[in-house]
Amino acid sequence: MRWVYRIGGAAVIVIVSVFGYLWYTFQSPYGYEAPTNPPIMDGRLEHHTVFVYGTLRYAPIRWLVMRRAGPKTPSRLRGYARDELDISPAPNQQVDGYTLSVTSDELKRLDRYEHLGERYRRVNVKLASGQSAWVYRRLQ
Structure with missing residues (x-):
């Protein structure tokens, strides 16, 4: 017993x-302490587009981070290659992932999850579709 x-x-x-x-x-x-000067977030925008290629592709992770899974749209980032937990410039290659439409509050939660300023930086890229999106890249 x-x-x-x-x-x-x-x-x-x-x-x-x-x-x-x-x-x-x-x-x-x-x-985690958020950086004092994160990449520009226009508070007037209702939604931001984020390209995800790693753990954030999975609904349970998005639910834990953003408090909702939200819809995802298949997307492609040309001129980059995936290197484990990062992407790096690579001509003639591409990274498949998804785009998410997130609010400013959800973008702050994603920044926290990615440890913006400590592990990752958030940069704006142009996707294969021509759409502009935020993407997280590891700090060097």
């Missing part, structure tokens, strides 16, 4: 640890 308590206790520790990690990573005010 003791093994039941041990397994139950271990399960509780794992669940609390996972929820603690998710809260700390996506919602807490600790562990």
Whole structure:
């Protein structure tokens, strides 16, 4: 009977640890300080377009980060190649991904998720469709 308590206790520790990690990573005010001068965000715009090519392609991650999964549109970024967690300029190559339409608040949540200014920078690119979009690139 003791093994039941041990397994139950271990399960509780794992669940609390996972929820603690998710809260700390996506919602807490600790562990990340937003840059004082983020890339221009026009507060008058209702929506911003973001090109995603990594973990943000998946609805559960978007839901955790933005508090909604939202629709995604297949898209392509020409002149870049994917290199694990980053993209880098590469003539004659392309990166397949999705575009998301996000609010200014959701863009701030994405900045937090990507640790804007610490791990990634947000730059404006022109997609194969001719549409302009934000994309996150690793800091060198």
